[in-house]
Amino acid sequence: MCVTCALILIVNGLFLFHNLEALKRANAQVLQSSRVAERLQYLDVLVQDAESSMRGYFISGNEVYLGPTRTVSAETEAEFRQLEKLLADNPAQLKNLSQLNVLVRRKLAMLGQTVDVYNHGGLDEIVNISRYADERNGMDEIRLQTVIMIQEQNETLAARSARFYDEYHKALVLGMGINGVAILVLVMFYQLVRRSFVNQAAVEHKLQQSNENLEEMVAQRTEQLSVLSRHLISISEEEKVRLSRELHDEMGANLTSIGMDIGAVMQQLKETHPELAAQLKRARGTLVDTVELKRRIVENLRPSLLDNLGLCAAIDSYTEDFARMTKLPCETEIGPEVDAIAREGDASLSIALFRIVQESLTNIRKYAQASRVSVTLKRTHEGLVLRIIDDGIGIAANTLAKPMSHGILGMRERALLLGGSLTIRRGRNDKGTCIEVRIPLKDAAVQAAPQPLSIPLRQRADDHIPSSPPYSTHPHSVPDPHDLAQ
Numbered sequence: 001m002c003v004t005c006a007l008i009l010i011v012n013g014l015f016l017f018h019n020l021e022a023l024k025r026a027n028a029q030v031l032q033s034s035r036v037a038e039r040l041q042y043l044d045v046l047v048q049d050a051e052s053s054m055r056g057y058f059i060s061g062n063e064v065y066l067g068p069t070r071t072v073s074a075e076t077e078a079e080f081r082q083l084e085k086l087l088a089d090n091p092a093q094l095k096n097l098s099q100l101n102v103l104v105r106r107k108l109a110m111l112g113q114t115v116d117v118y119n120h121g122g123l124d125e126i127v128n129i130s131r132y133a134d135e136r137n138g139m140d141e142i143r144l145q146t147v148i149m150i151q152e153q154n155e156t157l158a159a160r161s162a163r164f165y166d167e168y169h170k171a172l173v174l175g176m177g178i179n180g181v182a183i184l185v186l187v188m189f190y191q192l193v194r195r196s197f198v199n200q201a202a203v204e205h206k207l208q209q210s211n212e213n214l215e216e217m218v219a220q221r222t223e224q225l226s227v228l229s230r231h232l233i234s235i236s237e238e239e240k241v242r243l244s245r246e247l248h249d250e251m252g253a254n255l256t257s258i259g260m261d262i263g264a265v266m267q268q269l270k271e272t273h274p275e276l277a278a279q280l281k282r283a284r285g286t287l288v289d290t291v292e293l294k295r296r297i298v299e300n301l302r303p304s305l306l307d308n309l310g311l312c313a314a315i316d317s318y319t320e321d322f323a324r325m326t327k328l329p330c331e332t333e334i335g336p337e338v339d340a341i342a343r344e345g346d347a348s349l350s351i352a353l354f355r356i357v358q359e360s361l362t363n364i365r366k367y368a369q370a371s372r373v374s375v376t377l378k379r380t381h382e383g384l385v386l387r388i389i390d391d392g393i394g395i396a397a398n399t400l401a402k403p404m405s406h407g408i409l410g411m412r413e414r415a416l417l418l419g420g421s422l423t424i425r426r427g428r429n430d431k432g433t434c435i436e437v438r439i440p441l442k443d444a445a446v447q448a449a450p451q452p453l454s455i456p457l458r459q460r461a462d463d464h465i466p467s468s469p470p471y472s473t474h475p476h477s478v479p480d481p482h483d484l485a486q
Helices: 002-060 063-086 091-132 135-272 274-301 304-308 311-326 337-344 347-368 397-401 406-417 443-448 481-485
Strands: 330-334 373-379 383-390 421-426 433-440
Touching: 002 063, 002 091, 002 135, 063 091, 091 135, 135 274, 135 347, 135 406, 304 311, 304 347, 311 330, 311 337, 311 347, 311 373, 337 347, 337 373, 347 373, 347 383, 347 406, 347 433, 406 421, 406 433
Parallel strands: 330 373
Antiparallel strands: 373 383, 383 433, 421 433
């Protein structure tokens, strides 16, 4: 419809241009007819002026009066040439112009002869000639021929004007019709565009509603998955506790009983059967290794220090083992109020913080390529703040966004399970990685713990967290091989 409307408007413009050209031609024809009438009238005036000037010369005898008579021939010839150009498209008028030219020349020739007669015979001869000649008849013929030509020119002009106004009226009606059609097409086009916009708005509204529903569904599913993840973490920890207790109690008792029986038999056979005593001694060594394996399994499932001595001792012992196994210096700084907070707080607080430290140090050992590690756990006016900082290669942004980063996701879920947050950023001097966990404390835990000096925290990895004197501030360096042997 838009293209159709544009074509209609173009056609209307062409018709308007055609009408303007026709009006221009009609105006030119009107001007031409007006100029023809003026030229004919001027030609009649020239002849009359020549005749009047000749009579003045006859009466006064002064040749000054003969000026118009002497120039009339050249002027009439010029007028006839102009009239021939103006009437070039009208053969009938050209024929009348030719007759008028003959009459004017005849009249001018007669005026010249009359002047010659006056010069030779005087006024009496002119009077005698005028008695017998009919000079009035010549002028009447010229005037009649001029009137006929002017009348024909006026009739031609009237016919052309009537034809032009008729064409103009048709063009006007046609232009109005075209404009009406164009307006109708524009109205229809507007209706289509309006309907299209309404439909588009409705589609966008439905799409927005779908997006909102989808976002709400995704949020619900995400919350459900988060709850499920936290539930699985809790169940996993409970299962690890149950399994570690069974291994420690039942399996430990059995292994201890077996060890005691082997020791008793070995003492009895040492005198009589030394070979069997040596074999039992080797079996007892294997049993001791099995007990040590059981102890490591139990410690991995549920650190005994966590239940017996508290969170601070468990983290301190684990970082010491980490430094001995990886040969990386590990500085540990834990506030003395942390144990009281952990005992008064939720039971999952201690194990969650320990697992986060455990997972972070495991990642540092596998990927960080660090030369120094520090673990800081302090209480602030907001709650507990745990920071694990290394000077390694750092964690790439795309690694954090990978869906298979289970370790990082697990630490974050553990922090969320306690209502806290986990942040990963660059470490000190923009090197390595800083894992920061913030856990808000309940009112009871805050009141039970000693209140440290309140100093604002800055958001940098190398910030110092103010607190009371630390529980453990000694660095866990790499042990000497001689000490290990001892």
